[in-house]
Amino acid sequence: MPTFVYMTRCDGCGMCVDICPSDIMHIDTTVRRAYNIEPNMCWECYSCVKACPHHAIDVRGYADFAPLGHSLRVIREEEKGTIAWRIKFRNGTEKNFLSPITTKPWGQEIPKLADQPEPSPEMRDSQLLFNEPKYIRLDDGDLHTLESNGLKMKEGVYY
Known part of the structure:
Protein backbone atom coordinates (compact mmCIF):
# COMPACT_ATOMS: atom_id res chain seq x y z
CA MET A 1 0.00 0.00 0.00
CA PRO A 2 2.22 2.84 -1.16
CA THR A 3 1.51 6.31 0.11
CA PHE A 4 0.30 9.30 -1.87
CA VAL A 5 -0.03 12.98 -0.98
CA TYR A 6 -3.05 15.24 -1.35
CA MET A 7 -1.33 18.38 -2.62
CA THR A 8 -4.18 20.63 -1.45
CA ARG A 9 -3.71 19.52 2.18
CA CYS A 10 0.10 19.49 2.26
CA ASP A 11 1.87 22.63 3.43
CA GLY A 12 5.41 21.33 2.84
CA CYS A 13 6.35 21.11 6.54
CA GLY A 14 8.69 18.17 5.82
CA MET A 15 7.66 15.93 8.75
CA CYS A 16 7.17 13.03 6.31
CA VAL A 17 10.57 13.64 4.71
CA ASP A 18 12.30 13.60 8.09
CA ILE A 19 10.71 10.35 9.26
CA CYS A 20 10.71 8.24 6.05
CA PRO A 21 13.16 5.33 6.58
CA SER A 22 13.50 4.60 2.85
CA ASP A 23 14.07 8.28 1.92
CA ILE A 24 11.39 8.33 -0.77
CA MET A 25 9.35 11.25 0.56
CA HIS A 26 10.66 14.51 -0.90
CA ILE A 27 9.58 18.15 -1.08
CA ASP A 28 8.97 19.50 -4.58
CA THR A 29 11.02 22.71 -4.74
CA THR A 30 8.68 24.35 -7.24
CA VAL A 31 5.33 23.98 -5.44
CA ARG A 32 6.75 23.31 -1.94
CA ARG A 33 4.69 20.16 -1.42
CA ALA A 34 5.67 16.61 -0.41
CA CYS A 48 4.84 9.47 7.10
CA VAL A 49 1.07 8.95 7.28
CA LYS A 50 1.10 8.97 11.08
CA ALA A 51 3.51 11.93 11.30
CA CYS A 52 1.68 14.26 8.91
CA PRO A 53 -0.05 16.95 10.99
CA HIS A 54 -2.40 17.89 8.13
CA HIS A 55 -3.63 14.38 7.20
CA ALA A 56 -2.29 15.03 3.71
CA ILE A 57 -0.89 11.53 3.18
CA ASP A 58 -3.09 8.52 2.50
CA VAL A 59 -2.41 4.94 1.48
CA ARG A 60 -3.76 2.77 -1.26
CA GLY A 61 -5.05 -0.43 0.32
CA TYR A 62 -4.69 -3.99 -0.86
CA ALA A 63 -7.82 -5.65 -2.26
CA ASP A 64 -8.07 -8.10 0.64
CA PHE A 65 -8.01 -5.23 3.14
CA ALA A 66 -10.14 -2.67 1.33
CA PRO A 67 -11.73 -3.19 -2.09
CA LEU A 68 -11.05 -1.15 -5.22
CA GLY A 69 -12.46 2.36 -5.12
CA HIS A 70 -12.03 2.91 -1.40
CA SER A 71 -10.20 5.58 0.52
CA LEU A 72 -8.14 4.90 3.60
CA ARG A 73 -7.42 7.59 6.20
CA VAL A 74 -5.20 7.39 9.24
CA ILE A 75 -6.07 9.60 12.21
CA ARG A 76 -3.55 9.84 15.04
CA GLU A 77 -4.79 11.33 18.30
CA GLU A 78 -1.89 11.55 20.71
CA GLU A 79 -3.90 13.20 23.47
CA LYS A 80 -6.19 10.14 23.53
CA GLY A 81 -3.33 7.71 22.90
CA THR A 82 -5.01 6.17 19.84
CA ILE A 83 -4.61 5.76 16.12
CA ALA A 84 -7.65 5.12 13.93
CA TRP A 85 -7.86 3.70 10.41
CA ARG A 86 -10.98 4.82 8.54
CA ILE A 87 -11.98 2.97 5.37
CA LYS A 88 -14.61 4.54 3.15
CA PHE A 89 -16.06 2.21 0.55
CA ARG A 90 -17.41 3.17 -2.89
CA ASN A 91 -20.99 2.86 -1.67
CA GLY A 92 -20.33 5.40 1.12
CA THR A 93 -20.11 2.86 3.96
CA GLU A 94 -17.38 3.65 6.48
CA LYS A 95 -15.53 1.37 8.88
CA ASN A 96 -13.26 2.66 11.62
CA PHE A 97 -10.59 0.62 13.35
CA LEU A 98 -9.18 2.06 16.58
CA SER A 99 -5.92 0.94 18.17
CA PRO A 100 -3.88 2.19 21.13
CA ILE A 101 -0.57 3.88 20.38
CA THR A 102 2.30 2.00 21.98
CA THR A 103 5.08 4.39 21.00
CA LYS A 104 6.49 7.53 22.58
CA PRO A 105 4.59 10.77 21.93
CA TRP A 106 5.90 12.81 18.99
CA GLY A 107 8.96 14.86 19.91
CA GLN A 108 10.01 12.86 22.97
CA GLU A 109 13.41 11.25 23.01
CA ILE A 110 13.49 7.46 22.70
CA PRO A 111 15.40 5.94 25.64
CA LYS A 112 18.71 4.29 24.80
CA LEU A 113 18.82 0.56 25.44
CA ALA A 114 22.23 0.90 27.10
CA ASP A 115 20.68 3.18 29.75
CA GLN A 116 18.03 0.61 30.68
CA PRO A 117 18.62 -1.65 33.69
CA GLU A 118 19.63 -5.22 32.99
CA PRO A 119 16.64 -7.59 32.98
CA SER A 120 16.19 -9.77 36.04
CA PRO A 121 16.40 -13.57 35.75
CA GLU A 122 12.59 -13.73 36.10
CA MET A 123 12.19 -11.31 33.22
CA ARG A 124 14.60 -13.31 31.05
CA ASP A 125 12.67 -16.51 31.72
CA SER A 126 9.25 -14.99 31.08
CA GLN A 127 7.26 -15.13 27.86
CA LEU A 128 7.20 -11.32 27.63
CA LEU A 129 9.55 -9.23 25.54
CA PHE A 130 11.92 -6.70 27.13
CA ASN A 131 9.91 -3.93 28.82
CA GLU A 132 6.72 -5.20 27.17
CA PRO A 133 4.50 -4.58 30.23
CA LYS A 134 5.68 -0.96 30.41
CA TYR A 135 5.19 -0.17 26.72
CA ILE A 136 1.80 -1.83 26.37
CA ARG A 137 0.66 -0.08 29.52
CA LEU A 138 0.57 -3.16 31.74
CA ASP A 139 3.17 -1.84 34.18
CA ASP A 140 0.49 -1.04 36.75
CA GLY A 141 -0.60 -4.70 36.63
CA ASP A 142 -4.00 -4.10 35.05
CA LEU A 143 -5.16 -4.33 31.45
CA HIS A 144 -6.43 -0.97 30.26
CA THR A 145 -9.94 -0.62 28.88
CA LEU A 146 -11.67 1.97 26.73
CA GLU A 147 -13.04 3.64 29.83
CA SER A 148 -9.70 3.75 31.66
CA ASN A 149 -8.20 5.50 28.62
CA GLY A 150 -11.03 8.04 28.51
CA LEU A 151 -12.66 6.56 25.39
CA LYS A 152 -16.28 5.65 24.69
CA MET A 153 -17.67 2.89 22.47
CA LYS A 154 -19.06 4.37 19.24
CA GLU A 155 -21.34 2.91 16.61
CA GLY A 156 -19.34 1.71 13.59
CA VAL A 157 -15.93 1.74 15.31
CA TYR A 158 -14.11 -1.57 15.70
CA TYR A 159 -11.76 -1.89 18.69
Missing part, protein backbone atom coordinates in the same frame (compact mmCIF):
# COMPACT_ATOMS: atom_id res chain seq x y z
CA TYR A 35 5.50 13.70 -2.80
CA ASN A 36 6.53 10.05 -2.94
CA ILE A 37 9.33 9.82 -5.52
CA GLU A 38 9.25 6.01 -5.79
CA PRO A 39 5.96 4.37 -4.66
CA ASN A 40 7.26 0.90 -5.52
CA MET A 41 10.03 1.29 -2.97
CA CYS A 42 7.66 2.18 -0.11
CA TRP A 43 8.28 -0.02 2.95
CA GLU A 44 4.67 0.45 4.03
CA CYS A 45 5.68 1.47 7.53
CA TYR A 46 3.17 4.38 7.42
CA SER A 47 5.48 6.58 9.47
Whole structure:
Protein backbone atom coordinates (compact mmCIF):
# COMPACT_ATOMS: atom_id res chain seq x y z
CA MET A 1 0.00 0.00 0.00
CA PRO A 2 2.22 2.84 -1.16
CA THR A 3 1.51 6.31 0.11
CA PHE A 4 0.30 9.30 -1.87
CA VAL A 5 -0.03 12.98 -0.98
CA TYR A 6 -3.05 15.24 -1.35
CA MET A 7 -1.33 18.38 -2.62
CA THR A 8 -4.18 20.63 -1.45
CA ARG A 9 -3.71 19.52 2.18
CA CYS A 10 0.10 19.49 2.26
CA ASP A 11 1.87 22.63 3.43
CA GLY A 12 5.41 21.33 2.84
CA CYS A 13 6.35 21.11 6.54
CA GLY A 14 8.69 18.17 5.82
CA MET A 15 7.66 15.93 8.75
CA CYS A 16 7.17 13.03 6.31
CA VAL A 17 10.57 13.64 4.71
CA ASP A 18 12.30 13.60 8.09
CA ILE A 19 10.71 10.35 9.26
CA CYS A 20 10.71 8.24 6.05
CA PRO A 21 13.16 5.33 6.58
CA SER A 22 13.50 4.60 2.85
CA ASP A 23 14.07 8.28 1.92
CA ILE A 24 11.39 8.33 -0.77
CA MET A 25 9.35 11.25 0.56
CA HIS A 26 10.66 14.51 -0.90
CA ILE A 27 9.58 18.15 -1.08
CA ASP A 28 8.97 19.50 -4.58
CA THR A 29 11.02 22.71 -4.74
CA THR A 30 8.68 24.35 -7.24
CA VAL A 31 5.33 23.98 -5.44
CA ARG A 32 6.75 23.31 -1.94
CA ARG A 33 4.69 20.16 -1.42
CA ALA A 34 5.67 16.61 -0.41
CA TYR A 35 5.50 13.70 -2.80
CA ASN A 36 6.53 10.05 -2.94
CA ILE A 37 9.33 9.82 -5.52
CA GLU A 38 9.25 6.01 -5.79
CA PRO A 39 5.96 4.37 -4.66
CA ASN A 40 7.26 0.90 -5.52
CA MET A 41 10.03 1.29 -2.97
CA CYS A 42 7.66 2.18 -0.11
CA TRP A 43 8.28 -0.02 2.95
CA GLU A 44 4.67 0.45 4.03
CA CYS A 45 5.68 1.47 7.53
CA TYR A 46 3.17 4.38 7.42
CA SER A 47 5.48 6.58 9.47
CA CYS A 48 4.84 9.47 7.10
CA VAL A 49 1.07 8.95 7.28
CA LYS A 50 1.10 8.97 11.08
CA ALA A 51 3.51 11.93 11.30
CA CYS A 52 1.68 14.26 8.91
CA PRO A 53 -0.05 16.95 10.99
CA HIS A 54 -2.40 17.89 8.13
CA HIS A 55 -3.63 14.38 7.20
CA ALA A 56 -2.29 15.03 3.71
CA ILE A 57 -0.89 11.53 3.18
CA ASP A 58 -3.09 8.52 2.50
CA VAL A 59 -2.41 4.94 1.48
CA ARG A 60 -3.76 2.77 -1.26
CA GLY A 61 -5.05 -0.43 0.32
CA TYR A 62 -4.69 -3.99 -0.86
CA ALA A 63 -7.82 -5.65 -2.26
CA ASP A 64 -8.07 -8.10 0.64
CA PHE A 65 -8.01 -5.23 3.14
CA ALA A 66 -10.14 -2.67 1.33
CA PRO A 67 -11.73 -3.19 -2.09
CA LEU A 68 -11.05 -1.15 -5.22
CA GLY A 69 -12.46 2.36 -5.12
CA HIS A 70 -12.03 2.91 -1.40
CA SER A 71 -10.20 5.58 0.52
CA LEU A 72 -8.14 4.90 3.60
CA ARG A 73 -7.42 7.59 6.20
CA VAL A 74 -5.20 7.39 9.24
CA ILE A 75 -6.07 9.60 12.21
CA ARG A 76 -3.55 9.84 15.04
CA GLU A 77 -4.79 11.33 18.30
CA GLU A 78 -1.89 11.55 20.71
CA GLU A 79 -3.90 13.20 23.47
CA LYS A 80 -6.19 10.14 23.53
CA GLY A 81 -3.33 7.71 22.90
CA THR A 82 -5.01 6.17 19.84
CA ILE A 83 -4.61 5.76 16.12
CA ALA A 84 -7.65 5.12 13.93
CA TRP A 85 -7.86 3.70 10.41
CA ARG A 86 -10.98 4.82 8.54
CA ILE A 87 -11.98 2.97 5.37
CA LYS A 88 -14.61 4.54 3.15
CA PHE A 89 -16.06 2.21 0.55
CA ARG A 90 -17.41 3.17 -2.89
CA ASN A 91 -20.99 2.86 -1.67
CA GLY A 92 -20.33 5.40 1.12
CA THR A 93 -20.11 2.86 3.96
CA GLU A 94 -17.38 3.65 6.48
CA LYS A 95 -15.53 1.37 8.88
CA ASN A 96 -13.26 2.66 11.62
CA PHE A 97 -10.59 0.62 13.35
CA LEU A 98 -9.18 2.06 16.58
CA SER A 99 -5.92 0.94 18.17
CA PRO A 100 -3.88 2.19 21.13
CA ILE A 101 -0.57 3.88 20.38
CA THR A 102 2.30 2.00 21.98
CA THR A 103 5.08 4.39 21.00
CA LYS A 104 6.49 7.53 22.58
CA PRO A 105 4.59 10.77 21.93
CA TRP A 106 5.90 12.81 18.99
CA GLY A 107 8.96 14.86 19.91
CA GLN A 108 10.01 12.86 22.97
CA GLU A 109 13.41 11.25 23.01
CA ILE A 110 13.49 7.46 22.70
CA PRO A 111 15.40 5.94 25.64
CA LYS A 112 18.71 4.29 24.80
CA LEU A 113 18.82 0.56 25.44
CA ALA A 114 22.23 0.90 27.10
CA ASP A 115 20.68 3.18 29.75
CA GLN A 116 18.03 0.61 30.68
CA PRO A 117 18.62 -1.65 33.69
CA GLU A 118 19.63 -5.22 32.99
CA PRO A 119 16.64 -7.59 32.98
CA SER A 120 16.19 -9.77 36.04
CA PRO A 121 16.40 -13.57 35.75
CA GLU A 122 12.59 -13.73 36.10
CA MET A 123 12.19 -11.31 33.22
CA ARG A 124 14.60 -13.31 31.05
CA ASP A 125 12.67 -16.51 31.72
CA SER A 126 9.25 -14.99 31.08
CA GLN A 127 7.26 -15.13 27.86
CA LEU A 128 7.20 -11.32 27.63
CA LEU A 129 9.55 -9.23 25.54
CA PHE A 130 11.92 -6.70 27.13
CA ASN A 131 9.91 -3.93 28.82
CA GLU A 132 6.72 -5.20 27.17
CA PRO A 133 4.50 -4.58 30.23
CA LYS A 134 5.68 -0.96 30.41
CA TYR A 135 5.19 -0.17 26.72
CA ILE A 136 1.80 -1.83 26.37
CA ARG A 137 0.66 -0.08 29.52
CA LEU A 138 0.57 -3.16 31.74
CA ASP A 139 3.17 -1.84 34.18
CA ASP A 140 0.49 -1.04 36.75
CA GLY A 141 -0.60 -4.70 36.63
CA ASP A 142 -4.00 -4.10 35.05
CA LEU A 143 -5.16 -4.33 31.45
CA HIS A 144 -6.43 -0.97 30.26
CA THR A 145 -9.94 -0.62 28.88
CA LEU A 146 -11.67 1.97 26.73
CA GLU A 147 -13.04 3.64 29.83
CA SER A 148 -9.70 3.75 31.66
CA ASN A 149 -8.20 5.50 28.62
CA GLY A 150 -11.03 8.04 28.51
CA LEU A 151 -12.66 6.56 25.39
CA LYS A 152 -16.28 5.65 24.69
CA MET A 153 -17.67 2.89 22.47
CA LYS A 154 -19.06 4.37 19.24
CA GLU A 155 -21.34 2.91 16.61
CA GLY A 156 -19.34 1.71 13.59
CA VAL A 157 -15.93 1.74 15.31
CA TYR A 158 -14.11 -1.57 15.70
CA TYR A 159 -11.76 -1.89 18.69
